[in-house]
Amino acid sequence: MATEKKNAFSAKISRRQVLKGALASAATVSTIAMWPKILRAAEETLQIGVVSPASGNFGDQGASERRGMEMAVREFNAKGGVLGKKVEMLVEDDQTNPMVAARKARALVQRDKVKFMIGGISSATCVAVGQVADLEKVIYVITNGNAEDLTGALCNRYMFRVPFDSISCCAFMAEYVLKEIGKKWYMFTHDYKGGQDSARMVKKLLAKNGGTLLGETMIPMGTSDFSAYLLKVREVKPEVFITNVYGTDFINLMKQAYEFGISKEFPMASPLKDYSDAWALGPNISKGIAPMEWYHYGHPGAKAFVEAYQKNFPAAAVPIPENTCYCGYVGMKALFLAIIKAGTATDTKKVVSAFETLKFLEPANDGEVYVQEWDHQFIQNYYLVQAKEEKNMKDRTDLFEVLKIAKVSDYTLKREESACKLQKL
């Protein structure tokens, strides 16, 4: 006879109880299983799949872009929706991870049957979602991924990109800085694909415009101590110190650059900057010139957009809309306008065609927004900004001064130079 098993299982809890517990858990699991179906009962709503980071490196920027998208959704729903249907966002967290992003995109298409997807901060996630969009023939609007490949070698007919590409931002910044600040540069490059791509761009622009790169330091991802690297900058004495570093590493770098006095001694610039970085650092530590998709004090017309944001999100972590928020808004709005123009929310081919010839006036950006039909890049105004001194700030959100405004088409690749070959519909 088998000996009585002495464990918590046999001593205190009878099998009957465990069975009951198991059946209860099974019931719970199946309820949880039904949950997405209950939550997402389609009815007569237009469902837009949102693949955006809620966790990981870019969680904050993800929250910001979703606020922008939410503003567009509420704006259109207040006027009766899109083609008579109320719009609903199905939000999935991509965890700043391309494999997860692809999985979520596939679930949105195959389980929830969405025809439209939007979102993305990390370019790697945008590439992954873009591939799903291409395979499943659903539209995907990239709201905040800047890698040039997305409208270059990796472009596809169903993917559209809202923010500027890494070429136009580097070129805009380089032209100004080479002319106004100095030609001898030293660069810190974040050692991952995004940083490496921008570095390549910077070197090309320097060569073309008579600048020199005195040296480059590769910064491994996750660096928290920059002291050794910063001492090198003081040694070399460049005319401009380029910080091609992003995310939390950038925050650490700027804090230490301030402590060492480097940011006071040397003019700084970045190929790319998000408002949220400056907000996290505060006015004295945030320094340098950089291009930004949008700035809330960029022009007087933006006031209405700022007020709408504050009315919608009175308790938001950031009291004004950031560049990532604006991109989320204008991307969602453009998608709605394309759907309305095409007259259908189910025939994605028609919406693609409508999108490619889309043109509208965006008061928040003081100008026209349109899509380049050969690579699906959004063309609109963008800004070259410089971090402000505290004494010049109008209020605690006025972290930048606008140096120059340009249109993305002024600096992006011309059609003949583009590596993008769009497939037939």
Added chain:
Amino acid sequence: MKAVGRSPIFFVGLIFFILPLFLPLIGGYTDLGTEIMIMAIYALAFNMLLGFTGLMSFGHGAYFGTGAYFLAFTQLYLTQNVWIGILFGMLAGGLATFLVGLVIIRKSGIYFSLLTVAFTQVFFTIGMRWTEVTGGENGLRIGSYAIGSLDLKEPLTLYYFVFAFFLFTMVVLNKITKSPVGRIMKANKYNRDRTMALGYNIYRYRLFALTLSGLFSGLAGALSTIRIHAAFAEPMNWFASGDVVMMTILGGGLTNFFGPILGAAIFTTLQDLISTVTIHWMFIFGLLFVSVILFMPGGIMGFLMEEDQKGGQAMWIRILRLVGLKLGRQKPKKGEIISS
């Protein structure tokens, strides 16, 4: 010898054969079923090492990932033939495991496990950094496969394609566990020294088990690339490797051949359904895992297969009895004589 009709493989095969009909009803979809089968192949392969040979590897992601990448390389540089792609993926997984095995197989216990972690991190780093070859963080994207007029991009077509490999894996691995080689693998688990004393070169059998497990992990990886049209470095990270350990133990791989399949199904389903509702799905899975370890040490399959201490029915039969299905031996009434 049980008739084929009664073999558990037949029942598992039948369930998965008709699964696409039921998946939409519980909020699932065909592609989820395909993913479950791929994870089940991975977990069954992993269990060849854990449940049967008694070696705990936290680095199986390396072989899954190798299979995933080599299928991609085959399609991108060699041929559009999916069978050759899968073959190369499998062989690459097996070869990688064999080479790692030559280095680590003589170690036991914690040293073995630590070495598996170290090796998988090497693979992961290569995958993430060798951008020219592996695509780095962005992964390596491939196009769709077709077999004649069948488009493997169609969810249902892909499902049954993977189903064929799932059956193949179950049959082959099951046969091996029942073979003389399988018995020696089990002997290594129970008493290494005694087996060696009997004259068996235990290390050769361990290497065999490891390579076998790597071959089929590579198969799972290759099928995964076909399904998601891309190979990534992520599965080679040691915590992703930990996923397959958890699902195997949860399902009951330590005591039952089919345990890993159940574990894979539960893990994959929870991941898909709960992560939509909250990013903290891992917390719920973690709770489930801890409960199972505490109350059902043989895993869920172990619990279901457990027989009543008084020599009665297995648990799963008694559960079904509760809902009215009368199965298995009936308990004799007092005084009744049973003619067998």
